[in-house]
Amino acid sequence: MAHEIHLKNNKYRQWVKAGLGLGYLKEGLAPFCDDIGRQQHNDIINKIQQTKTPQPNVPCGTCQITTLQPDHVRVSKGICPLNQDKCNCCFPNNKRPCPNNVCGAIYDSIIQYHASIPPVPFWKNSDVQQWSTEPWEVCKCFINAPGYKDKTSAVDTDCTGLLHVIINNNYFHSHIGCNVAGPNNLFSKVRQYRNEIFHSSNMELEESKANCYIDDMIAVLQDGKDLLHRQDAQQAVRKLQDLKKKDFIITTVDFDEILGQINEEMKKVLYSVDDAATKEEYDDLKKKFIEFKTKMSEEKEGEKLENEKELSELKKTIMELESQMVQEKKEKLEMEIEHADLKKKFTVLETLVSEQKEVKQLNDVCHTCICIFALKKIKIIC
Incomplete structure (x- = not known):
């Protein structure tokens, strides 16, 4: 049984609660993202099999993103018909078509489903050789941030990555009630909370601010289209609601959860561009990790x-x-x-x-x- 921890500093306690909230949000979103991602993958493969001539030979494990020739062809030099910047179609000289007649079509589908204008899939997060068999490798192209290449499923992915997939993937929008594409939408607001929590100048939060974060996390999981009717999402809602109770007990297991989240954030920073700002950000996270671990040890x-x-x-x-x-x-x-x-x-x-x-x-x-x-x-x- 995990031991109860009594935190005398209320602002620090609120910071811990907000961090735990991110973990509960992930628990509620991961099964949803996994299910919708699989549906999207099935639709993409089925469409390719129905429309491609000759029929694709699935699976494929030979293509590379740097040399893959898309199915679409550039309009003119440097102009992509799908409006993607620096698309592979614009540099055809060293590109080769998929020998199994499938990866180029998946490449096109990812661009077409990307919600941003122009579409900007983050190819570095994904392994092209698994596109034809692993749905989450396709989903990771919609996470427009580094640090997710080693994540093999929605369960492995933090709530920020899951929110990226929902916000940047038009296929998911049909399963969300609110206007995800609109400015300042709830999903985009909540996506910023991880940075605000783990990149703050100190590990403290006002109770009102922490409760505001948690309320918005609850609202995300109670979106009226699909999430409101999913049992796993509503179980996470109950956990988030418990966080707001005055008598909520924080345990050593909770401390370990926050340590894990900070460690994941540090890894993502290391994947980022190596400049002064990134190094400073990483050093700050490392300091927080050590301080938090010390508090837990105490x-x-x-x-x-x-x-x-x-x-x-x-x-x-x-x-x-x-x-x-x-x-x-x-x-x-x-x-x-x-x-x-x-x-x-x-x-x-x-x-x-x-x-x-x-x-x-x-x-x-x-x-x-x-x-x-x-x-x-x-x-x-x-």
């Missing part, structure tokens, strides 16, 4: 001292019981030895009496000895 040390005190008292009690058992065992052994000795003596006397019972005087002497022996030892054990 909390755990406090629990450790309390537990050690209880353990010491328990050991003392056990030692007393063991000592008492040893003493009782010793006394029992002594009694058994004394019993055996008395029984032996009694048997000898009984034999003498039996042999000389004709001689009344001797019998009287033996009887007297037995009585004296009995009085001396208190009792004879037969």
Whole structure:
């Protein structure tokens, strides 16, 4: 069972709660993103199989993004008909068509589904060789930020990445009630919260601000189109609502969760362009990671001292019981030895009496000895 942690600084407590909220938001969004991503992938593959001549040979594991020739052809030099900047169609000299007749079509579909104008898929996050078989490799092209190449599923992806997929992918928009493409939409607002939380100057938040963050996370998961009717999303909503309760308990497991999130943020910064601003950002995150880990260690040390005190008292009690058992065992052994000795003596006397019972005087002497022996030892054990 995870130990409860008492945080005296309320602003720090609110910061921890906001960080936990991001984790719960991810829990609510991941199954939804996984399901819709698979639906999109199935639709793309089915469409390719129905429209391509010759029929594509799925799967394909040979293409590279730098050398893949799209299915579409440039309008003129440097002009892409799909309005993508620096599209592969604009540099055809070293490009080759997919030998399985599928990857070029998927490339086109990703551009067509991208919601930004002009479309800007982030190809570096994805492995082209898995496009034909792994839906999440296609979804990652809609995460317009580095650091997600090693994420193999929605569950592996943080809430920022999941929100990127929802916001930048038109296929997802048909499953969202609010206008995701509109300015200052709720999903885009919540996407910024991770930066505001983990890149703040200190690890503190006003309670009103933390609750505002959590309320918007709840609103995302209660979007009226699909999410409101998903059990996993509404379970996450209940967890977010519990965060706002005054008696909410923060545990060492929660500390580990926040540490993991900060560590993930540090990894993403390392994937970014290596400039002064990025280095400063990374150093700041590393400092927060160390400070937070220290706080957690201090909390755990406090629990450790309390537990050690209880353990010491328990050991003392056990030692007393063991000592008492040893003493009782010793006394029992002594009694058994004394019993055996008395029984032996009694048997000898009984034999003498039996042999000389004709001689009344001797019998009287033996009887007297037995009585004296009995009085001396208190009792004879037969």
